[in-house]
Amino acid sequence: MAAGSAWAEGVLQLLRRMNSFHGQGSSKPLCKPLYVAGQEVGLVLPRVIPHLTRYPEIFQVTDREQGRVELSSRLSSYEQRSCAIQRVLEEWRDQRLFDCLSGWRDEKYDVMARFSDDPLLNMERSATSLFGVRRYGVHVNGYVRGGDGGMAMWIGRRTHTKQTYPGMLDNLAAGGLSAGMGVKETLVKECAEEACIPESIAATARPVGTISYTYEDERGVFPECQFVYDLEVPADFVPEVGDGEVLEFYLWPLEQVKEAIAGSEFKPNCAMVILDFLIRHGILHADNERHYHQFIEGLHRAL
The missing domain is CATH 3.30.750.160 (Transcription Regulator spoIIAA)
Structure with missing residues (x-):
């Protein structure tokens, strides 16, 4: 299998996993x-x-x-x-x-x-x-644009004491919408708590859409919708560990991030958020990825 095909198969496996409630053997017909x-x-x-x-x-x-x-x-x-x-x-x-x-x-x-x-x-x-009630959250793609137009992305690594997905790679900031909290309000809060991003920068994040998926595991059924934001941060800005949910941050070239989302290091829904980023910014398109339409379908499957 060619390297590109192996990467695409890794992404397809990710999308199948995160939409497992729609697949064979799920409890969906019995709910x-x-x-x-x-x-x-x-x-x-x-x-x-x-x-x-x-x-x-x-x-x-x-x-x-x-x-x-x-x-x-x-x-x-x-x-x-x-x-x-x-x-x-x-x-x-x-x-x-x-x-x-x-x-x-x-x-x-x-x-x-x-x-x-x-x-x-x-x-x-x-x-x-x-x-099986729908959960909502906010995810932030934090990126830097270089002088040559190329992009790098800030990636966080979750602490090893996190209840879920300990030690895995994550977006710059993300969090669920608690009762009574608004979307932008949650974004600003999570940016400050997780990455010490001042409100003056966090407020410039652009709303760019949502991703939706439903998976099932030993805990139950997870229909989720994530509100996605792109945040271009200044080249000299460096996020800092805030509330202890993140171990450290890395600034990776976008190609390195792209390769990583097909592996096992990323928290799965964070990998999906980055896949969406790659599609929206034209890194992936119909002429360079034959599974392009499957990627898009897998990012937008309602319950």
Whole structure:
């Protein structure tokens, strides 16, 4: 296999992995849709459903047609729904019922059918995979443009104590959208906390789109949408380790970054964000990569 073909196959494997919920052998056909106030907001794993029947005042599980899970209509407000779900999740955590809850974050994510909708409730971050609710985040491509027009990209390495993907390569800054937080607000916050980027620089980041994917692993189902920003930083700017989530930063030529995303060192969704960068900046296109259309499809697969 030629070197270019090997690289492309590595990227295709990445995209298949990050869209594994759509593939053969996933639990997708066995999941039940989760409805709140008449809106579908998630997909409940089959191993979770039997435990919901212990809370008939909160969950109604039906077997009509393919079946569904509904949050009780008696829980009519954001606060009531959030408190009811929190009580259940705390019981499950204390009972050590699901492994994903051992990574309890004390961080809430808003739950809604679409990002443009008002949130219906919030849920502990570590539990969202049990209910297949969509998670949103922000990722920042930090890059420098040289005098010859070439680009280099700032890459972070996650600390070895991170709960997820320890020691792997990451974007310059990234983070999930906590309940009540805006997208640009989260970007500025993560830039400051992770890389000590002053707001005067972070605020110049350009919104360039989203990537979407749904994967499944031993923790559950992860439908995710990442808001992507490009941030061109001054040539003399050097990010610094901030809150301890990043071990160190590297400034790599774009070709080196391109080669690395097809390997195993990058946190997978960060590799996807960089793949999107390479496509948007014309580094990859239909005339130099025969899998170009597959790359684009793999970056934008909704649940």
